[in-house]
Amino acid sequence: MIYDFPIIFSSVMNGLMLGGIYALVALGLTLIYGVLHIINFAHGSLLMIAMFAVWLLLETLGIDPYVALPLMVAGMFGLGYVLYKGVVGPMSHGEDANILLVTLGVAVILDNLALYLFTGDTRIIERPYSFEMVEIGPALITLPKLISFLGSLAVCLVLWLLIDRTDLGKAIRAVAKERQGARLVGIDVENIFALTYAIGVACLGAAACLLLPTFYVSPQVGNVFVIIAFTIVVLGGMGSFLGALVGGLIIGVTEALGGLFLGEALGQIGISLIFILILLFRPTGLFGGAK
Amino acid sequence: MIGWTTPRGWAHIGAGFAFALLIPAFVTQNFLLHIAILVLFSAYLGQAWNIAGGYAGQRSFGHAVFVGTGAYVTAILQTRFGWNPWLTLPPAIIGGAAVGWLIGFLSFRAGLRGSYFALITLAFSEVARILANSLEITRGGLGILVPLSPGFANFQFANKGNFFIVVLAMFAVAFGIAWWLEKSRFGARLVAVRENEDAAAALGVDTFKAKLHALMLSGGMAALGGSFYVQYYLYVEPPIAYGVERSVEMLLVSMIGGSGTVLGPLVGSIALHLISDTTRHFLEAPGVALILYGIVLILIVGFLPDGLISLFRRRPTVVPDTDSGAPARRGAHA
Structure with a gap:
């Protein structure tokens, strides 16, 4: 086994840490969406x-x-x-x-x-x-x-x-x-x-x-975060605070594990794929119940 | 609209293209020809975006996915399989249309509209960029270099004038397609979907099919643009092929000129290149032109929702808009 527990564990921990920041970025986005019903592309x-x-x-x-x-x-x-x-x-x-x-x-x-x-x-x-x-x-x-x-x-x-x-x-x-x-x-x-x-x-x-x-x-660093933040907001459910928090952590861990298993370049694909799949199959997200 | 169908309309268009054809005969400075090529190329790509984003109202933020697909199909078939570049054009167009089908089928089936559609197209182009960056067949981040071998048979011209003729022909075809949309039933269905999708469906328009076909047509056209890009620059890499900047430029050209109109993308492209080339003249710094693009986009959305072209158009005689907003005004000339 190449990937033994400590490596995966520290990767997950690093992902969680990054996920916290992602959640904070996404929180602003989801607040704006939840109240104004607009997507803040900026x-x-x-x-x-x-x-x-x-x-x-x-x-x-x-x-x-x-x-x-x-x-x-x-x-x-x-x-x-x-x-x-x-x-x-x-x-x-x-x-x-x-x-x-x-x-x-x-x-x-x-x-x-x-x-x-x-x-x-x-x-x-x-x-x-x-x-x-x-x-x-x-x-x-x-x-x-x-x-x-x-x-x-x-x-x-x-x-x-x-x-x-x-x-x-x-x-x-x-x-x-x-x-x-x-x-x-x-x-x-x-x-x-x-x-x-x-x-x-x-x-x-x-x-x-x-x-x-x-x-x-x-x-260009904003481009990195735009897709990530949108993914989190959609994943957690547009306008949901708890969703943004949980979504942020999930995305952080996904990115870390994707990087570990697929390599730096291909690893980023996980986020975009999650984004597409959620939009296609569960656009209300994890916590965005019926309005 | 302007009276296209009249003999005078025909004469204007014919004169316009004839004049354009003469450009390479008189303009011999390469940098001027280069600018003319870029203007027409942007206008062509803007027109491709315009089919789906303007006429059908499905505004995509990720049209680079089609351009990049065409570019890579042409580059890979040439360098790996030894195809003649001209022969790679049909597969590139088909590839772009197929990607359009895939994205359209998935997102329209899921009922994505407006901002959601814009975001999912962005995500698709990101997926494509990451794949191109990591796969072996696209040579990852290194990109693909097409070997230099000038000659008409190889779609490589030492004289930029010939590239100009090619891009002019592409633009003419795109122009013709948009014109056809203005008068065909298919075009009418697209406009109906744009103005009010539910109403269009209630009247018996198969809105799913209409949107899907629009995106496939748009994707095929954009892919041909990608092929041209490869032949012109002899190089393609993931950020060039699938970068957000390309998608945004296509959208800007069409929106600023006037989306959902035949001439809008050309007007937009000329305007944007005027902005960028004049600012470059005064200020040699990166980004300045794009700052102005952004400002112009906001001003257009705020004050001139039908684009620059609406400045040239005679005002419609019947004005009373029922309620707020652009859709009602758009309807006036549809």
Whole structure:
């Protein structure tokens, strides 16, 4: 047996760690979908922009990615709000197909803006803790990966509390369920749309901070995440929080095992295949029950 | 639409193509011919996208899957099996149509529409890219280099003017197909599906078949474009063949010019190349042209949903749109 237990176990652990971040990225996407019923094609590119911002903060001001987290969440929230109010909302006239095209346009702009500003180089950062190892059973995990996993879970929890326990969350849920009714009871629906979009984008700010110490950034990195995030959202069920979390972990492990058994190049195929199969045979996903 | 059927319409079109045919006789600078070839090539691919995305309303985000298939069929048959490149064209077209059938059959059977259809086509082109990157027959990431041997028999021309004639002919065929859609029952069925699929089905249109055939036609045309690409550049690799950029460009060309119209892709292609070539003139930096593309796309969706071509069209005399949005306006000239 070439693949004995410790190798598979550590591969699964690495997949779970990455899956946590994937879940966080997908959570923003599924929130936006669940409330606005739109597919935010710019999601990957916005993550890429956030990652470059984190990289810049470290390179120019020496701010550690983990310290930058509150800053990034606030910054991305603002960017998301302005983007929706200024571009996505007014330009798409509320039509599903248009929103896909408008957010595609935003993605094209952001990708190439990054290419223009930062060139196509792939960049990584190095921190004192970059290569510290943590032992989990027979597996060795780098410390940043573990932090990213736990951090993602924490952000997911905060987001869930926000949606489930606050007045804003209540308004968001009301708009998601019944737009017209929400408007009738005095909720500013357009503003809730913008706030929801902003919260979804703010998740990317947190994801970028947690991701960068273990990942790389380049103008194309958004493309890597776009398909993955869509797959998770579809797998978990469009609009389902729990689905995004579980879906993220499943995809992370799939990717890790795919890479182990099929090799680096062919291993990525698992994600796209899952995506296609779920769309074809169970478009409601794992947790997206009847609406 | 413009009065195509009138003798004047015919005369305009004939004059347009005759003028285009003269270009290689007078334009001898290779870089100008190169730009002209690229403009027509983008317009051709945009027209291929337009059949499924414009006329039938099935907007794909992954049309590169067809282009790449055609490119690889041509490259592999030539280099591995010693076929003459001209003879690889029919298998390439059939290959593209077959991929169109596969994707269409699966996704239309599953009832995928709108954004879901767009995403699944993207996923299919990703699968194709990863396969091409890892399989032996496509030589993985190394790509396939077609050996240089100029000559008409080998579909390789030292003179770019001949490539121009070929791509002009391809464009003319695509133009003819779109024109035929404007007046045929098949085209009418596609438009009916686009405007309101449920209503079309209720009126007895086999919407599944109509969409499937549109995607197969579109896929076959796009695949021929891929074959041309291989002969022009003598090289193909996975990101070139199946990259998202190709899919997006096809969509942009058609959407910006005016999707679901005969001339839209040409107008879009000219506009995009004007943008990219003029910006390159002022700013030699990667990405600037595409930033402008993105801005133009958003502005078109926001303010000119029928594309640039609607600027040239005489306004329809009957305007009162019942309710919101582009579909109603589109219907006015269908």
